[in-house]
Amino acid sequence: MITPFDVWAPMFRAPFSGDVTQEIVPRFFSPDIKGIPEIELKVQTEVASYGKQLGKILEALQALSVATNTPxxxxxxxxxxxxxxxxxxxxxxxxxxxxxxxxxxxxxxxxxxxxxxxx
CATH class of the missing domain: 1.20.5 (Single alpha-helices involved in coiled-coils or other helix-helix interfaces)
Structure with missing residues (x-):
């Protein structure tokens, strides 16, 4: 037996139940940040994102792996x-x-x- 709730329930969503995205940016005045948040933000937005920075580190590790024959x-x-x-x-x-x-x-x-x- 189908109840009215079964028919209408898919249309209702609880708060924050949809897609969630998170931007990773230094939080000003946060004790979690080591360093200076203003500088961290500028590096991320004007020089290279965290992904780009990590990509360069991974490339360097792979190059070292090949050069030293260390898997x-x-x-x-x-x-x-x-x-x-x-x-x-x-x-x-x-x-x-x-x-x-x-x-x-x-x-x-x-x-x-x-x-x-x-x-």
Whole structure:
């Protein structure tokens, strides 16, 4: 037997029950931050994200692994995992871009032509 709750329940969501994203930024006035938060924020936003910084460290570790003939399988697994995520993301981002171009074409064909002619 189906109750009214069974029919309507999927439409109701508790607070914070949807997608959750978290931006990783230094928190000002936080005792958790070692260093100067203003500098940490500038490094992350003006020089390199945490991912870019960690990527360089992983590259250096792999180079050292090869140079010293010291296997680092956990580092290799991390690098492979990052590559997989990036490859999957490229596919998703491309699909999003194609969908956006189709929406643009539907509402502004001249604008669409300008965009697709971009070098």
């Amino acid at each position: 680092l399988p956990e580092i290799d697994e991390l690098v492979a995992g990052v590559r997989e995520v990036k490859a999957a993301s490229r596919v998703e981002i491309r699909a999003d871009a194609e969908a956006a171009l189709e929406r643009l074409r539907a509402v502004d064909e001249d604008g669409w032509r300008d965009v697709i002619r971009a070098p």
